[in-house]
Amino acid sequence: MSGDVGGGPPSLDVSSCLSLRRQGGIAHIPGLAKPRYIRCDRLDDAQRERLLDLLTEAARRAAETRVTVAADQRIFHLAVEDAEGRCQWSAELDEQRMPEELLLLWRDREALKRG
Amino acid sequence: MTDYQQVSRPFLPPYLLERIASGGSPRLRECAQHTLLADQRFRARTAAPHSPKRSSQRGVPARFVHSARQQQELPGQLVRREGDEADSGDAAIDEAYHGLGATYRYFWETHGRHSIDDRGMALRATVHFGRDYENAFWDGTQMVFGDGDGELFNRFTIALDIIAHELTHGVIQHEADLVYANQAGALNESLSDVFGSLVKQYRMGQRVEEADWLIGEGLFTERVEGRALRSMADPGSAYDDPLLGRDPQPGHMRDFVETQEDNGGVHINSGIPNRAFHLLAMTLGGHAWDVAGPLWYATLLDERLEPESDFMAFAALTLDNAAQRHGQGGREWLAVRDAWRGVGVAVTR
Numbered sequence: 522m523s524g525d526v527g528g529g530p531p532s533l534d535v536s537s538c539l540s541l542r543r544q545g546g547i548a549h550i551p552g553l554a555k556p557r558y559i560r561c562d563r564l565d566d567a568q569r570e571r572l573l574d575l576l577t578e579a580a581r582r583a584a585e586t587r588v589t590v591a592a593d594q595r596i597f598h599l600a601v602e603d604a605e606g607r608c609q610w611s612a613e614l615d616e617q618r619m620p621e622e623l624l625l626l627w628r629d630r631e632a633l634k635r636g
Numbered sequence: 637m638t639d640y641q642q643v644s645r646p647f648l649p650p651y652l653l654e655r656i657a658s659g660g661s662p663r664l665r666e667c668a669q670h671t672l673l674a675d676q677r678f679r680a681r682t683a684a685p686h687s688p689k690r691s692s693q694r695g696v697p698a699r700f701v702h703s704a705r706q707q708q709e710l711p712g713q714l715v716r717r718e719g720d721e722a723d724s725g726d727a728a729i730d731e732a733y734h735g736l737g738a739t740y741r742y743f744w745e746t747h748g749r750h751s752i753d754d755r756g757m758a759l760r761a762t763v764h765f766g767r768d769y770e771n772a773f774w775d776g777t778q779m780v781f782g783d784g785d786g787e788l789f790n791r792f793t794i795a796l797d798i799i800a801h802e803l804t805h806g807v808i809q810h811e812a813d814l815v816y817a818n819q820a821g822a823l824n825e826s827l828s829d830v831f832g833s834l835v836k837q838y839r840m841g842q843r844v845e846e847a848d849w850l851i852g853e854g855l856f857t858e859r860v861e862g863r864a865l866r867s868m869a870d871p872g873s874a875y876d877d878p879l880l881g882r883d884p885q886p887g888h889m890r891d892f893v894e895t896q897e898d899n900g901g902v903h904i905n906s907g908i909p910n911r912a913f914h915l916l917a918m919t920l921g922g923h924a925w926d927v928a929g930p931l932w933y934a935t936l937l938d939e940r941l942e943p944e945s946d947f948m949a950f951a952a953l954t955l956d957n958a959a960q961r962h963g964q965g966g967r968e969w970l971a972v973r974d975a976w977r978g979v980g981v982a983v984t985r
Contacts, residue, residue, distance in 0.1 A: 592824065
């Protein structure tokens with residue numbers, strides 16, 4: 522586990538926000554390196570619960586293995602912020618260790634527009 | 637609280653969000669199952685890596701191309717091995733096989749190097765890695781290439797210099813083992829670009845003025861406003877796209893980017909030594925693999941190059957190698973000195 526605040530993720534309420542940031546790869550492409558956000562006020566209770574399950578799984582995997590610093594490999598930085606933008610929890614994982622649903626969330630821009 | 641990222645152009649079909657909530661949906665179950673399987677496979681790979689047979693004959697490569705079949709399992713199924721001369725008809729498999737061959741041939745014919753470790757190490761590559769996977773990487777033992785998402789990126793084997801770039805990361809690992817962060821990491825990246833470009837120029841028989849000096853030309857689809865991932869001749873000019881942003885590479889130390897991102901800017905500040913190499917090659921003229929390439933190769937193998945060497949240290953060693961090979965104060969030595977001065981790295985000796 523690495524990051525500002527380790528351990529398991531906090532419970533998510535409507536003021537929570539998840540940031541997903543992808544780093545590394547064969548090139549640094551600014552538009553793809555920006556964090557993408559999932560605001561919990563746009564999720565219903567069941568979605569927040571599911572998101573928490575995914576973050577718990579991510580935390581478990583992050584605790585198992587340190588991120589790899591290898592040529593052109595990508596890592597993900599996850600963080601939960603509170604209403605004031607303070608980081609409550611964060612973790613880093615190799616791309617191959619990321620739960621697939623979180624990868625899809627990072628990729629799915631259209632989905633993030635719905636709330 | 638920050639809002640979500642607004643983008644001007646969606647580039648992948650909409651999935652999820654509602655689906656992540658409904659724990660009982662078929663898609664979710666499939667995802668969860670897939671994730672679990674991938675996780676088990678990842679651990680299996682970590683626990684039991686094995687290397688294919690190396691080449692015992694100097695001058696002859698040992699290539700092994702695998703397909704991950706859109707999964708993220710490494711190395712995947714072996715689909716083409718050394719001696720399988722008939723093309724498979726699968727572009728990624730065949731490009732990887734021939735790209736590895738071209739890269740091996742460059743290192744052997746110009747530097748006398750017998751594969752990644754100079755002891756005939758098998759060249760193993762996996763293609764069709766992941767689904768819509770837009771990256772290529774070296775994992776410490778092998779090369780991995782995604783198919784791209786088809787929207788922004790084509791398959792990553794399409795560019796010979798990308799294949800050579802990844803293989804060169806293996807060479808670097810077996811030589812200077814430059815730390816993958818900050819200036820040492822930018823040197824690592826730059827060396828991979830330099831030899832990536834040299835492999836392409838050698839394959840095409842190009843003189844320096846004929847080469848495009850681009851890295852990853854052909855990777856972007858026509859939807860992207862850009863020529864390639866990087867330009868060695870003019871760092872910062874490779875792309876400027878509404879979604880991808882603008883190529884962030886500097887070409888001079890005055891524009892050096894201090895950042896925590898990208899392992900301290902390894903793919904950003906590599907533009908500076910990239911441009912130094914380009915300046916040197918253009919000054920010398922002819923084929924870049926005749927003088928400039930061997931100088932950079934000699935420096936990579938130089939025992940004085942340390943894992944945490946910075947630009948200044950690397951530049952000083954290139955100058956010293958130029959002195960040893962061509963004489964201090966000679967044309968080549970002056971060209972090396974001026975190339976580094978041209979990017980703001982002052983070298984004196």
